[in-house]
Amino acid sequence: MSKYQLKIEKDFNLDHIFDCGQCFRWKKEEDGSYTGIAFGKCVNMAYEDGVLTITGATADDYENIWRDYLDMDTDYSKIKAAIDIDQKIKDYGYGIRILNQDSWETLISFIVSQNNNISRIKGCIEKMCQLCGEKIEGGYAFPTPEKLMNCDLTSVRLGYREKYILDTARRVHEEGFVDRENIEKYLGVGPKVANCINLFGLRKYDSFPIDTWMEKIMASLYGLKTKKQMAAFAADHFGSYGGYAQQYLFYYARNLDELK
């Protein structure tokens, strides 16, 4: 099995990266490493003593896929310094990085995510991949639009979201992917889901998704009441760094006992 190693000094933590609600296909192993599938490749990532080891990847794979996926060319210390949020919140998720994920996979994954919980979202997506994704070494790739639109998804138990998924798959297959600003035209994509797709799949880093956790934490921290107020606050205080700020706040909120 090929192996690629890279020294990473700071701003890197696998739990913070893979357990901050931005991705759904990474599983924690008993040794603390993570195994997952993205861009049709299954790898394991382990981070110890400042060294990232990607098992199942070559140097070419790293340069072509994982370097950008892990957002390695972004300086997170600089970003954190520029964001006006409580230092303890930045410290809590110090190793978060915004993954640059496949836009199609992100589109479908966040349609699945609406009014759903992360544990079940992961299960639904894994079932979809097993049902109609291409078999690869280590698991199943995320299905293509054409595969998905022709799939009987009953066993995935997507509930009312099933028709959104099938309709969106058909449209992407037939018409291609719409522009960022038109993401909400897909059935099942509203403001929150569109912000997630733009942030995690389309590199729009000022996107600021507001879900129930963000409502709780922003009400608690800043005394805000409506989503509209929260969006305005984010634009005003975080500006082009909104997406990064959102991830630190979300990760903090989801692990805060008093909000559970």
Added chain:
DNA sequence: AGCCAGGCCCAAC
């Protein structure tokens, strides 16, 4: 058991 989850659609204002 009952509330909630990375909300959205659609009809009725």
Added chain:
DNA sequence: GTTGGGCATGGC
């Protein structure tokens, strides 16, 4: 343009 009821499913 805004508001609110209804919504599939299952985690906890």
